[in-house]
Amino acid sequence: MQNHSYIPSGIIDSHAHVVREFFSEDQQEVIERAFASNVKQLINPGINGDSIAELCELTEKYQEIYMAVGLHPHEASAWSDELKGRFKEALKHSKVVAIGECGLDFYYNNSEPAAQVAALHGQIQLALEFSKPLIIHCRDAWNEIAEIFDQYPGALKGVFHCFTGDPKTVEMLDKYGFYTSFSGIVTFPKAKELQEAAKLVPQDRLMVETDCPFLAPQPVRGKRNEPSYVWHVAEKLAELRGTTVSEIAASCSLNTRRLFGLPDPA
Numbered sequence: 001m002q003n004h005s006y007i008p009s010g011i012i013d014s015h016a017h018v019v020r021e022f023f024s025e026d027q028q029e030v031i032e033r034a035f036a037s038n039v040k041q042l043i044n045p046g047i048n049g050d051s052i053a054e055l056c057e058l059t060e061k062y063q064e065i066y067m068a069v070g071l072h073p074h075e076a077s078a079w080s081d082e083l084k085g086r087f088k089e090a091l092k093h094s095k096v097v098a099i100g101e102c103g104l105d106f107y108y109n110n111s112e113p114a115a116q117v118a119a120l121h122g123q124i125q126l127a128l129e130f131s132k133p134l135i136i137h138c139r140d141a142w143n144e145i146a147e148i149f150d151q152y153p154g155a156l157k158g159v160f161h162c163f164t165g166d167p168k169t170v171e172m173l174d175k176y177g178f179y180t181s182f183s184g185i186v187t188f189p190k191a192k193e194l195q196e197a198a199k200l201v202p203q204d205r206l207m208v209e210t211d212c213p214f215l216a217p218q219p220v221r222g223k224r225n226e227p228s229y230v231w232h233v234a235e236k237l238a239e240l241r242g243t244t245v246s247e248i249a250a251s252c253s254l255n256t257r258r259l260f261g262l263p264d265p266a
Ligand SMILES: [Zn+2]
Pocket: 101, 137, 161, 162
């Protein structure tokens, strides 16, 4: 990998599942490797109630790590008042910066669509109650997401994480004013539509992420993904958008800090 230590802004991995489930042997090394590569901060999203304790622990250990609480659409059938209560309790923690990841995944349908919709509404209400942005996971459900968002006109803020839409999707979603975060998928040679979409997102709404341990970018595709690889995503965005990796890193860092209210460590 190229050396990016010369880039003053550093970069933020806006979505990294750096948890023991995936990094049991070398979690600490992976985190230290990220900071050594000039990743300045990272956000560890929630996926269920059981993950909260470990995420809190990590944010207490590392100043640069922030977290979100949320129920992944794959696990949406677990949504309940009891879980909502646990999320509310966790929201007292000062390093919880968002609700998510939550959303709709009609590609895998690991939970019933109706359960996914109910869990998303429940989490939107939490986001409104606690004035937090949403980290939205959406796969093959853009029209359904739009229908739900339209029930909260002008009230929502957040990011479409690991964006997989095409240029038309970018246009359709523009009115919501959300940020759009690109993962390693945008580096895959066959992801032509997504690459076109990446050229259209306004610079002040762009973010990058790894979504590690999944979806390692070219040229480390197939390996376990980790936050230091977020630079490969930034390099690809720079190439697609005809700009420099420094520009992309600076914009994405600024955007991520703005949405999640993170301090600028510089
Ligand atoms: Zn996701």
